[in-house]
Amino acid sequence: MGQKLLFIDxxxxxxxxxxxxxxxxxxxxxxxxxxxxxAENDQVSLKTYLFYKSSRxxxxxxxxxxxxxEYEPETAWLTIQGDAGKRKAFESFFARK
Numbered sequence: 637m638g639q640k641l642l643f644i645d646x647x648x649x650x651x652x653x654x655x656x657x658x659x660x661x662x663x664x665x666x667x668x669x670x671x672x673x674x675a676e677n678d679q680v681s682l683k684t685y686l687f688y689k690s691s692r693x694x695x696x697x698x699x700x701x702x703x704x705x706e707y708e709p710e711t712a713w714l715t716i717q718g719d720a721g722k723r724k725a726f727e728s729f730f731a732r733k
Contacts, residue, residue: 637715637716637717637723638715638716638723638726638727639713639714639715639716640713640714640726640730641711641712641713641714642711642712642713642714643710643711644671644672644675644704644710644711644712648712649668649672651714652668652687654729655700655726655729658725658729659688659722659725661688661690662688663687663688663700664686664687664688667685667686667687667702668685668687670685671683671685671702671704671712674704675704675709675710678709679709679710680706680709681706682703682704682705682706683703683704684701684702684703684704685701685702685703685704685712686699686700686701687700687701687702688700690718697717697718697719698716698717698718698719698722699716699717699718700714700715700716701714701715701717702714702715703715
């Protein structure tokens with residue numbers, strides 16, 4: 637599992653776009669919108685998001701999720717789970733930033 641703590645801001649929107657290009661997938665735009673809407677309107681509860689889940693073999697358990705902790709509503713944990721190659725690409729992506 638790879639994780640990165642990011643501020644919920646315009647840079648995160650750009651990061652979502654870059655990750656979609658990197659992995660050649662489309663994230664759930666409704667979930668991305670919900671993340672930003674929740675950041676504006678609900679800053680007191682724990683929230684989780686499923687941005688992408690692969691249903692194709694051999695990557696059937698590969699996913700990109702987000703979590704906003706109730707005590708840090710301005711940041712989100714972006715998490716990638718599953719395929720080791722995708723995790724390595726995720727970690728390399730953030731190492732370059």
